[in-house]
Amino acid sequence: xxxxxxxxxxxxxxxxxxxxxxxxxxEKLLKDLENILxxxxxxxxxxxxxxxxxxxxxxxxxxFREDAKENGGRENTNRGAGVDAFPESKDGYNxxxxxxx
Amino acid sequence: MEPLxxxxxxxxxxxxxxxxFSALEVTxxxxxxxxxxxxxxxxxxxxxxESAAREASAVDVAIAEGDDVGMLAxxxxxxxxxxxxxxxxATAASKMLEHYVASYDAGVIEKLKSEKTVFLGKTNMDEFAxxxxxxxxxxxxxxxxxxxxxxxxxxxxxxxxxxxxxxALGSLGSDTFGSIRIxxxxxxxxxxxxxxxxxxxxxxIAMTSSLDQIGPITKTVEDAAILFKAIAGKDPMDATxxxxxxxxxxxxxxxxxxxxxxxxxxxxFIGGLDPLVSKEVEAAIEKLKSFGIKFKxxxxxxxxxAVPAYYLSMPAEVSSNLARFDDIRYGVGPGEKRPDxxxxxxxxxxxxxxxxxxxxRIILGTFVLSSGYYDAYYDKAQRVRTLVKRDFDEVFxxxxxxxxxxxxxxxxxxxxxxxxxLSMYLSDVFTGPANLAGICAVSLSTKPSSALAAxxxxxxxxxxxxxxxxxxxxxxxxxxxxLN
Numbered sequence: 001x002x003x004x005x006x007x008x009x010x011x012x013x014x015x016x017x018x019x020x021x022x023x024x025x026x027e028k029l030l031k032d033l034e035n036i037l038x039x040x041x042x043x044x045x046x047x048x049x050x051x052x053x054x055x056x057x058x059x060x061x062x063x064f065r066e067d068a069k070e071n072g073g074r075e076n077t078n079r080g081a082g083v084d085a086f087p088e089s090k091d092g093y094n095x096x097x098x099x100x101x
Numbered sequence: 102m103e104p105l106x107x108x109x110x111x112x113x114x115x116x117x118x119x120x121x122f123s124a125l126e127v128t129x130x131x132x133x134x135x136x137x138x139x140x141x142x143x144x145x146x147x148x149x150x151e152s153a154a155r156e157a158s159a160v161d162v163a164i165a166e167g168d169d170v171g172m173l174a175x176x177x178x179x180x181x182x183x184x185x186x187x188x189x190x191a192t193a194a195s196k197m198l199e200h201y202v203a204s205y206d207a208g209v210i211e212k213l214k215s216e217k218t219v220f221l222g223k224t225n226m227d228e229f230a231x232x233x234x235x236x237x238x239x240x241x242x243x244x245x246x247x248x249x250x251x252x253x254x255x256x257x258x259x260x261x262x263x264x265x266x267x268x269a270l271g272s273l274g275s276d277t278f279g280s281i282r283i284x285x286x287x288x289x290x291x292x293x294x295x296x297x298x299x300x301x302x303x304x305x306i307a308m309t310s311s312l313d314q315i316g317p318i319t320k321t322v323e324d325a326a327i328l329f330k331a332i333a334g335k336d337p338m339d340a341t342x343x344x345x346x347x348x349x350x351x352x353x354x355x356x357x358x359x360x361x362x363x364x365x366x367x368x369x370f371i372g373g374l375d376p377l378v379s380k381e382v383e384a385a386i387e388k389l390k391s392f393g394i395k396f397k398x399x400x401x402x403x404x405x406x407a408v409p410a411y412y413l414s415m416p417a418e419v420s421s422n423l424a425r426f427d428d429i430r431y432g433v434g435p436g437e438k439r440p441d442x443x444x445x446x447x448x449x450x451x452x453x454x455x456x457x458x459x460x461x462r463i464i465l466g467t468f469v470l471s472s473g474y475y476d477a478y479y480d481k482a483q484r485v486r487t488l489v490k491r492d493f494d495e496v497f498x499x500x501x502x503x504x505x506x507x508x509x510x511x512x513x514x515x516x517x518x519x520x521x522x523l524s525m526y527l528s529d530v531f532t533g534p535a536n537l538a539g540i541c542a543v544s545l546s547t548k549p550s551s552a553l554a555a556x557x558x559x560x561x562x563x564x565x566x567x568x569x570x571x572x573x574x575x576x577x578x579x580x581x582x583x584l585n
Contacts, residue, residue: 017467019460020452032461032522039523040409043481053483054490057297057311057539058341082204087433096429097443
């Protein structure tokens with residue numbers, strides 16, 4: 001396993017994450033990420049072959065409900081008051097620049 | 102009227118019912134103090150004076166009309182800026198949400214509104230709760246009320262400093278890997294990280310959804326229990342929340358507390374511990390021994406893997422949770438012009454408005470989730486999380502509660518660790534394992550603030566309890582305070 005992040009890889013990751021990295025930031029970011037990954041290599045030595053992954057914090061399984069407002073939806077979380085936060089809106093809809101040009 | 106530094110939720114409630122003061126008078130007294138003291142401390146990001154006065158007056162009217170009011174009626178609280186209070190800013194201390202005003206109440210705020218509490222304002226924090234010192238705020242530095250040259254801890258540093266600085270009677274913070282307990286320890290107050298699922302996360306701006314929990318920061322353990330009981334319980338808006346029986350949490354039974362065995366995990370009493378922390382935690386153990394509680398040495402062998410497992414799995418959740426912040430849905434400032442092209446909006450906004458730590462975590466998260474690295478990092482870290490949890494399952498067969506330090510050091514100097522993310526991460530070494538395991542833990546000061554010598558820094562110790570057993574740790578804490 002190659003744990004290193006080089007300049008090219010960092011630029012690719014930043015592109016995937018939709019983050020513009022300023023030229024001055026790159027070097028420090030690269031160094032920090034290298035340090036973090038290097039320090040945490042000690043996990044490699046630990047045998048976890050038969051250990052199941054723990055993805056959530058809860059022991060609960062399969063909590064179902066009907067997808068309906070009366071089953072718990074708080075009002076005005078999205079339409080309504082939420083619209084006020086949109087940088088641009090039209091008729092209660094979020095106005096965004098064209099996705100395909 | 103009771104001076105603010107002596108006031109607790111319980112004393113406030115009694116004084117209110119005895120008509121020693123009105124809720125409005127106390128709320129005003131807090132705002133007066135905020136105006137004279139918060140310039141140098143910097144606990145608050147925004148104040149809600151008008152709505153707070155309305156909320157307090159409504160309680161005074163209810164009392165004048167002879168209505169029964171609960172323990173929390175009129176209690177002036179400070180709320181971490183990651184928690185949504187309808188109509189108030191919720192910036193999470195990020196430029197990204199600088200102009201965002203919450204459009205709904207968090208589940209915990211709905212519950213507190215039904216108790217008629219008063220909301221003084223929103224408190225400073227590390228941006229999106231990422232940090233242990235509150236220095237990562239995009240807006241300002243918060244200073245420790247016990248020593249202005251030091252950090253208050255983080256990420257809920259504003260909430261802890263507000264309570265320690267007598268600028269709120271209690272507050273809410275959130276804790277992902279220590280973010281309530283570390284500032285509570287550094288500021289000499291009480292902070293509870295509840296069992297995962299005990300408190301709704303609806304309306305908490307998410308950092309790491311599988312670990313985040315909202316909890317109270319207060320002056321006494323009893324106050325923490327009162328506030329916790331009010332915010333706990335199932336919320337249909339958070340599928341991971343559930344109801345538990347906390348009926349007796351305010352009335353711990355002495356016989357039960359005395360029958361406990363407390364475990365001292367050897368991995369938490371290591372060489373690198375600051376001498377002041379060692380001395381204070383040892384003294385706390387001796388006090389509890391004098392009380393008749395038995396102690397036993399135990400081992401949690403995977404402790405040292407908790408921090409690496411966290412820093413390799415948390416960024417994955419961060420990169421997903423922060424993907425929604427792109428200036429498409431949330432407030433853009435007056436006069437601020439977005440680029441015309443969609444891709445430019447994404448790249449520029451996220452490049453300019455996220456702070457260094459947020460960017461570091463998003464990039465690292467994108468890395469650990471990417472093809473070829475997922476198994477080595479993300480999946481591996483989640484398996485290690487299981488091992489950390491199993492350690493606790495094992496020791497809790499033998500002991501009822503664990504006692505440990507909260508952080509390896511007392512409050513450190515502002516600027517001391519901010520340029521070295523790794524050293525900041527290691528502040529969380531004793532608090533994080535409880536989050537990974539989903540169990541509850543409380544930080545309480547070894548001695549009351551009034552007993553600190555001039556210039557002496559407060560030190561907290563941590564009691565870790567089984568899942569849903571907040572009554573155990575808060576019970577011991579309540580008796581510890583009586584001993585003091």
